Amino acid sequence: MKKDLIKPQGLVKNANRRKFLQKGSLSIAAAGLFMVGCNDDDDIMPPMEKEGVMLGSGDIGILNYAYALEQLEAAFYATVMQGGYFANASAEEKEIMGDLEKHERAHKEFFKAALGSAAIEDLEVDFSAINFDDRMSVLNAAKTFEDLGVAAYNGAGQHIQDAGYLLIAGKIVSVEARHAAAIRDLLNPGSTDFAGDDIIDGNGLERTLSFSEVLTAASNYVTTPIDFSQLPS
């Protein structure tokens, strides 16, 4: 059943909306501070509100959600390939990072084209917490992004209405899982981490994450506010 008649959807949406507004105002405050700090000429500019994106509703909203995550991953691997870790990486790791950059860029461009005019704007990212010269820092971030992607697609599947879109998500999520297993094996070679107990339960089921959980985790790296209040719940 796709629509729960009992759940007070209005309340849920209001709560999400409130969260978004709080976040939005944080960004506005941050932008204001920035301007105070660096703008010493006489131009009086109105405080610029940081533009957020609205994912939208229904399947379009979920495709935009996937597009947002693919934007994040593509931006990450593009940055990896500019950094010191990649320059000095082993042949195996260079090949893996090069492949992942292409796969995620292909996913991103695909969603952008599929969404057409409904696509959200380009997201702004902040990778300052990642040291792109450091192997462990890069691989741990890659692990976070790949595991997050798998859990996001697994959690979103049940909200997709169109079987064609569900199949597309299915075609991509298994590739993200292949990535995640490889990255985990680079971090701890030959161990059972590729399919570790931290993400797979006693029934052999991988974890799923909700829209809210995924976007909260992503917000550590995405500075553009994302309004997901119209996504199905």
Next chain:
Amino acid sequence: MNLLNLLDKMCPDTKNADEKELFFSRREAFHRFGDMSKKMAMAAVPLGILSALPKVAKADTASLIEVLNYALTLEHLEYRYYQMGIDAGVIDGADTAIFEKIRDHELAHVNFLTEVVGNVLGGDPVMEPEFDFTADGNFSPFTDYPTFLALSQAFEDTGVRAYKGQAGNVMENDVVLTAALSIHSVEARHASMVRRLRTKKGQDSIKGWITEDSIGTLPAATQAIYSGEDNVMHGGVDVTQLTGIDSGAVTEGWDEPLNKDQVLGIASLFLA
């Protein structure tokens, strides 16, 4: 898997108002029963719930059982394969933990699907078939480690395609779909690991992801497992044209489904 949770997600697949009403009122009755004594309700489920579900929901349930029994057949195959490999001592010592972990997951999938089919949906879980992993004497997976690894890869990559092919068939039930997706990604993790392990050992030059429809050094009999993986058209768009990214990488970025007949055709090589 919680039965009442599953019931909540079941859709009264009818436009008839009376049948909808019947479905919801009976579901509500089971909720109340569950409140009185959850343990008793669970024990009574197979007898009680199915006779109470409207016939439209029964039809839906029958198709879920069919899909899950098909998945269960594949999980039986995978579990038995790894258990026999471990028992035979064919696995290199350094890789033992990897294959014990994979075996544990396949056994968990067998138990989970058996539970859902039998005790939640009230169906008859398929029994484990008898397998012949030599495929009529063609392979020696339990005495030759490279062969063991090659067939492991074949089974895992098949499993990924099999689950993917069923997503649309269980999408009306959120709980079953989510469970199937959550098994699907675990199979993909296994596949990635085994593929890379074979390359690390010099047995192949493949990656964790599938390039074009390449079988690498696997026996020619496995071609059906990879046929169609060279697809670059998604949502009506040629992604190589769209992005300028080479075809190899684009095919790696999307895994393709197989339908039930295709998968059972592959699996039949290993049925006694």
